[in-house]
Amino acid sequence: MRQNKASSILITVILSIGAAISFFPIYLAIINSFKTQGEMFKSFISLPTKLHFNNYADAFNQINLLNSTVNSIVISVIGIAGIVFCAALAGYKLSRTSGKISSFIFFLFIASMLVPFHSIMIPLTRMAKALSVQGSTYGLAIIYIGLGVNMAIFLYHGFVKSIPRELEEAAQIDGCNEYQTFFKIIFPLLVPITVTISILDFLWIWNDFLLPLLMLTDTSNYTLILSTNTLFGEYNKEWSLILAALVLTAIPVIIIYSFFQRFIMHGIAEGAVKG
Amino acid sequence: MPTKSYKKYISLFTFVAPAFILYAVFLLIPTISGMVYSFTDWNGLNRNYDFIGFGNFVEALTEDPDFVGSLLFTLKYVVFMVVLQNVFALLLAVFIESRRKTKGFFRTIFFMPNMISTIISAFMWTFVFAQVLPQLAEKTALTFLDQAWIGDPKVSFFSILTVSLWNGVGYMMIIYLAGLQGVPQSLKEAARIDGANAFQTFRNVTLPMITHAITICFFLTLNGAFKVFEVVYGLTGGGPGRSTQVITMNIYEEAFSNNFRYGYASAKSVILFIIILIFTFIQIQVMKRREVEA
Numbered sequence: 007m008r009q010n011k012a013s014s015i016l017i018t019v020i021l022s023i024g025a026a027i028s029f030f031p032i033y034l035a036i037i038n039s040f041k042t043q044g045e046m047f048k049s050f051i052s053l054p055t056k057l058h059f060n061n062y063a064d065a066f067n068q069i070n071l072l073n074s075t076v077n078s079i080v081i082s083v084i085g086i087a088g089i090v091f092c093a094a095l096a097g098y099k100l101s102r103t104s105g106k107i108s109s110f111i112f113f114l115f116i117a118s119m120l121v122p123f124h125s126i127m128i129p130l131t132r133m134a135k136a137l138s139v140q141g142s143t144y145g146l147a148i149i150y151i152g153l154g155v156n157m158a159i160f161l162y163h164g165f166v167k168s169i170p171r172e173l174e175e176a177a178q179i180d181g182c183n184e185y186q187t188f189f190k191i192i193f194p195l196l197v198p199i200t201v202t203i204s205i206l207d208f209l210w211i212w213n214d215f216l217l218p219l220l221m222l223t224d225t226s227n228y229t230l231i232l233s234t235n236t237l238f239g240e241y242n243k244e245w246s247l248i249l250a251a252l253v254l255t256a257i258p259v260i261i262i263y264s265f266f267q268r269f270i271m272h273g274i275a276e277g278a279v280k281g
Numbered sequence: 282m283p284t285k286s287y288k289k290y291i292s293l294f295t296f297v298a299p300a301f302i303l304y305a306v307f308l309l310i311p312t313i314s315g316m317v318y319s320f321t322d323w324n325g326l327n328r329n330y331d332f333i334g335f336g337n338f339v340e341a342l343t344e345d346p347d348f349v350g351s352l353l354f355t356l357k358y359v360v361f362m363v364v365l366q367n368v369f370a371l372l373l374a375v376f377i378e379s380r381r382k383t384k385g386f387f388r389t390i391f392f393m394p395n396m397i398s399t400i401i402s403a404f405m406w407t408f409v410f411a412q413v414l415p416q417l418a419e420k421t422a423l424t425f426l427d428q429a430w431i432g433d434p435k436v437s438f439f440s441i442l443t444v445s446l447w448n449g450v451g452y453m454m455i456i457y458l459a460g461l462q463g464v465p466q467s468l469k470e471a472a473r474i475d476g477a478n479a480f481q482t483f484r485n486v487t488l489p490m491i492t493h494a495i496t497i498c499f500f501l502t503l504n505g506a507f508k509v510f511e512v513v514y515g516l517t518g519g520g521p522g523r524s525t526q527v528i529t530m531n532i533y534e535e536a537f538s539n540n541f542r543y544g545y546a547s548a549k550s551v552i553l554f555i556i557i558l559i560f561t562f563i564q565i566q567v568m569k570r571r572e573v574e575a
Binding site: 126188249 | 304376379388402406420447459528554
């Protein structure tokens with residue numbers, strides 16, 4: 007029993023050290039973002055003597071934070087709404103329709119989940135140019151719908167199986183047509199999986215770097231991540247400014263994380279088990 | 282009867298069309314057209330191009346040392362990542378699962394880096410590697426911290442691994458935790474009563490019960506590691522020279538640096554796709570067999 011206690015303490019010590027290392031870069035970014043450049047180079051790990059908010063004000067203006075945040079929100083919201091709408095419709099119908107055509111379409115969606123983004127980025131960029139959706143935030147949001155529906159359809163498809171068919175039959179007897187049945191009866195029942203999908207897609211779209219880099223050309227359209235990337239390139243040595251920008255970029259996801267932690271973790275576990 | 286099935290298809294069509302059209306335009310058609318162009322010498326501008334068979338593929342794999350170099354570097358990265366990410370994630374999950382009061386706290390802390398965008402993580406760590414660690418080495422006796430963490434490709438490989446692990450372990454840990462929660466307590470207790478120590482219980486009871494989670498995590502880490510881009514882009518930019526260039530960066534460079542070799546760049550993309558497919562297929566086959574045995 008004593009050995010048990012000792013190993014238990016050892017595990018706690020290991021976890022604590024690991025947690026400290028894990029949190030170290032975030033801690034460093036936060037404390038140094040409140041220091042002046044001079045104070046920072048005296049010591050990176052000491053706490054700031056006085057909170058300087060200047061870095062934040064500068065970063066805020068340099069990356070046009072308000073504008074970039076609005077862009078990121080617009081792209082995420084349209085992208086998620088589009089994915090949920092399109093995928094719920096398709097996932098539901100594909101799950102309820104038997105036959106070869108339905109199975110084949112479902113297979114097409116699922117198989118494409120294996121295609122790495124880097125293998126399609128070249129033709130995708132050309133396609134976006136050809137359709138003149140390149141360089142627009144709305145265009146980018148629509149591309150996210152096209153790239154994101156496959157996984158969402160997969161999750162909806164599985165979830166719909168757990169909903170009894172009798173509900174639809176009852177609604178149809180009551181005079182609902184197919185679309186009314188879907189929107190009034192089925193869609194409300196899909197809320198749990200819709201929450202999962204929305205959170206996973208939010209994290210994907212909000213944090214994505216390469217697709218916006220390829221699609222957005224004008225700085226006024228930049229997402230938060232892209233603006234920070236530009237700032238990093240331009241102000242190579244001004245670490246206090248860069249760190250403030252990094253913290254500002256990370257804050258929205260950390261807030262969402264603190265509120266929806268359970269949903270996020272549940273969503274990952276659930277998404278993984280079904281995949 | 283024909284009218285009924287006709288109606289069925291109309292209804293299927295209207296429900297599936299919005300998703301399918303966007304999917305076809307932005308995913309299906311690019312996938313197929315990329316494959317078609319990989320067999321051509323198209324420069325991306327002219328209307329005319331010729332089919333040149335496997336010419337692009339042969340050139341990429343035999344006459345392009347940069348591409349082969351990036352491929353080998355990526356393979357090395359994949360091997361390290363698949364092993365380390367799973368070992369760390371599983372260890373953390375087992376340790377955290379054994380805590381009572383601090384379980385939630387540790388889970389929150391270890392998963393947090395996963396929330397931060399990969400490219401932002403790379404920038405944060407650039408600060409740590411380029412500024413903080415050298416200063417720490419100077420001020421304390423920890424002289425080993427004074428390395429060219431980013432400048433020397435031998436060292437920066439481990440810097441890249443560090444950031445990737447920091448960013449990615451939390452995700453796998455969550456999946457392992459979910460797997461561990463599915464292991465019945467009674468089984469572990471039975472093993473303990475039979476005289477098994479903690480390690481034996483883990484090896485013979487827990488591990489066989491979570492093979493499904495292991496399969497999933499290997500699949501995800503394998504897939505993710507081949508597609509690594511942001512960490513390297515943010516930390517070293519592939520440099521110095523092309524010493525830390527990964528395959529995705531090589532494709533990116535070929536495609537968007539105005540070389541005007543669209544067909545050739547497409548061939549490289551297809552090679553990446555095929556490599557991932559082969560490795561994934563082997564991994565799933567091997568691990569599914571184990572799952573059945575267990």
